[in-house]
Amino acid sequence: MRRLIGVVVLAGAALAGAGWLLTAPKPLPEGSLDGATGDAERGQLVFTAAGCASCHHAPDAEGEARLVLTGGQRFASAFGTFLAPNISPDPAQGIGDWSLDDFASAVKRGVSPEGQHLYPAFPYTAYARMEDGDLVDLWAYMQTLPASDTPSQPHEVGFPFNIRRGVGAWKMLYASPDWVMTEAESPQLERGRYLVEALAHCGECHTPRDALGGLDRSAWLTGAPNPNGRGTIPGLTPDKLSWGADEIAYYLSSGFTPDYDSVGGHMVEVVENFAALPDEDRAAVAAYLKALPEGGRLD
Structure with a gap:
């Protein structure tokens, strides 16, 4: 029994050590941007x-x-x-x-x-x-x-979420650096993908999350509950958003929908940001959204 307990303790310590190493912060290599x-x-x-x-x-x-x-x-x-x-x-x-x-x-x-x-x-x-x-x-x-x-x-984060490790x-x-839309078939789609998936991080709000808070990439941009508990954030896939590419681009520059409604909430600042970008960028985002499959499943 003592030997069994010893083996269990050693195995537990080994697992804990492995977990500690695997979950260690991994900064970029020092000097990777030198020059x-x-x-x-x-x-x-x-x-x-x-x-x-x-x-x-x-x-x-x-x-x-x-x-x-x-x-x-x-x-x-x-x-x-x-x-x-x-x-x-x-x-x-x-x-x-x-x-x-x-x-x-x-x-x-x-x-x-x-x-x-x-x-x-x-x-x-x-x-x-x-x-x-x-x-x-x-x-x-x-x-x-x-x-x-x-x-x-x-x-304001309580246990166990306050354990940063x-x-x-x-x-x-x-934390995957892979693109959700793996194939961008034109320079315009490539730019739209870069804006939506990287810089503007649209998926952070418009994609549902699982119980651990990870994005459900199989339902990419299909809409999600509002994290503050009030209402939902709309989907952007073609089955959720029927606007044409020109209408999407116009919304991102003006804040007005095709139904003459106007942008509200935190999206006001998102539109203000997009309105300050070149016309080509708004057109690229619109092209990306229109190229998404219904249901948001890209894999």
């Missing part, structure tokens, strides 16, 4: 398409104040309420003392400079597909924004 020089003007377009200000400006900020990335907006979920952090260039309260490598690991791997997993309320599973050139340009642009010395507020196991299940 890269960003263009702040191009980075502004990346910043806009990625919706950085939409989540990180202060609650109720308007106009130019939305470029002060103070944080503080609250995002409710089934796992707790996440508060957007300060990502302004302030060296003490923001990310002003981060290196480009730090920024890249946070954006594409969900790993903080301190070596902790970031919660996937930050859509790094989508940003993992971001091109290195766009990431470097984004970093260059963010250095030009005003600093804020407002401290970030802690997330568990996010490592979550990443093993859901």
Whole structure:
């Protein structure tokens, strides 16, 4: 019996050790972007398409104040309420003392400079597909924004979800850099895929999630319950959205639907972001959505 207990204890310790190693944060290799020089003007377009200000400006900020990335907006979920952090260039309260490598690991791997997993309320599973050139340009642009010395507020997440090491196991299940639409048959579709699946991270809201909070890629963009518990987020596949490509593009520039309704909720800022992009980008998103299969199953 003692031997059996000893074997069980050793096996348990071995499994725990293996799990600890497998769930460790995995930042990008240090120096992987050495020599890269960003263009702040191009980075502004990346910043806009990625919706950085939409989540990180202060609650109720308007106009130019939305470029002060103070944080503080609250995002409710089934796992707790996440508060957007300060990502302004302030060296003490923001990310002003981060290196480009730090920024890249946070954006594409969900790993903080301190070596902790970031919660996937930050859509790094989508940003993992971001091109290195766009990431470097984004970093260059963010250095030009005003600093804020407002401290970030802690997330309101209880046990066991406050154990960040568990996010490592979550990443093993859901953090895939693979495209959902594996074949983009034209440059326009390729651009639309990049905007929808990477920069604009549309799937984060418009795709249903399973019990662990992972996106159900077999029902891609078919709609989902609103994380705050109020209503649903509409589907964007052709069986859910009957608009033509021109109507989708017009909505993304004006906020008006073909039925003369107007955009509301958090989508207001999404439309404002898309309206600031070139016409070709809105047309590319529309082409991507019209190319989706009914039911959203792409595999």
